[in-house]
Amino acid sequence: ERPRIGLIGLGTMGTALALNIAERGFPIAIWNRTAQVTAKVVAQAGMLADRIVPAQTLADLVAAIAPPRAIILMIPAGQPVDDQLAALAPYLDRDDLVCDAGNADFHDTDRRMAAGLPFRFLGMGISGGEEGARHGPAIMAGGDRADWDRVAPVMTAIAARADDGTPCAAWMGQAGAGHFVKMVHNGIEYADMQMIAETYGLMRDGMGMDAAAISDLFTGWNDGPLKSYLIEISAQITAAADPRTGRPMIDMILDRAGQKGTGRWTAVEAQHLAAPIPVIEAAVMARNVSARLGERLAGEARFGPAPQPCDLAPDTLEQALIAGKILCYAQGFAMIAAAAQRFGWSLDLPRIARVWRAGCIIRSAMLNDMAAALAENPARNLILAPFFADLIETALPGLRQVVAQGTAHGHALPALASGLMWFDLMRTGRGTANMIQAQRDFFGAHGFQRLDGLADPHGPWGRTI
């Protein structure tokens, strides 16, 4: 049977995706810039090799696929995608469809769609790392709905399935919406990881726990409301021994975090949307600070090490993480709602929560409840959904105690603390922005609204009481 689908880019993710597609019964043509790589993939494909058609050139690849073709790009984001699209253009027909499955900046996807490419184009965010790509990723597509419908049978077949059997692959909205949702997913991924790292720091430096004891706690949490992929791997990470020294692996790793930039994109975009996502911003900030190792060492030499022993009950930490997680996701979903309004996309919040339930890095049990809460009323902030409002009420004292005790003892908790700050702002009916407005009026005559509704928009700033 002649393939109806092809794939370009046989790195780790591309190879895994191609094998997944073949395994689900779809013949697939593959091409890589370096021919040896293509040959190696076929050699490693085992029984799947007869569903894989290796192509030597781009022209061969296109010729191997039955029209109307679908071609998945799994290559580095940015210029390489533009170059690849330009290289493909002479070979493709108008109704051939190219799906960019990389971590593209959604602005680029918007731009490419608006540029009038001589073929159909879909932006497709894929999450789940190599394992996900091979056995079931989460897929977030954006572009014309009809283009998604064409590839949906393959994409839903290869995607992860939630517990209720629903495939975690869906059309998110027009233009760059798929890559936008993937970007927010990554921002939340940064935040989830940072909050886990902060509680790990409290256990290690505050409570004096060793890696094995920390692993036991994470393992326990993975049976409760925090059940998630990231908690599960944190339990495994803290249980692993360094084969070279026999010491806990985690204790042998330099505390300097890398990043490819998708978390930063989320933070920057949130600023453009005036959407408050402080937990994600704090996570990006923390990665940036972690990279400045020399300055941190100089700081410690001058001021002494920050974290001091700090007594917190494990349950309190768990509650803090539960509250922090809900607050972070509430911010992320609100940001998506803001984007839907700004860009005129039909982003469907419950659908997004459902797609995130399995396959992706931020998959967790809580997303089931989030999908249900958002389905009740997508316009309502998640913190006001009765189920989550109750959960927050229960978990909040834990978060407050962890932030208060932790910071009092020198523990840096940027993500957890900024979640709490945001929450307290969100439940303050009479805030302090009257002072901001008065200052703006004082120096710039910007005017303000009076509480009593009278029409005197400026203050008597020359006069003292």
Ligand code: 6PG
């Ligand atoms: C996923 C991941 C993945 C992403 C990195 C981000 O959903 O599978 O989000 O797509 O590229 O996890 O990584 P950095 O930490 O390197 O920015």
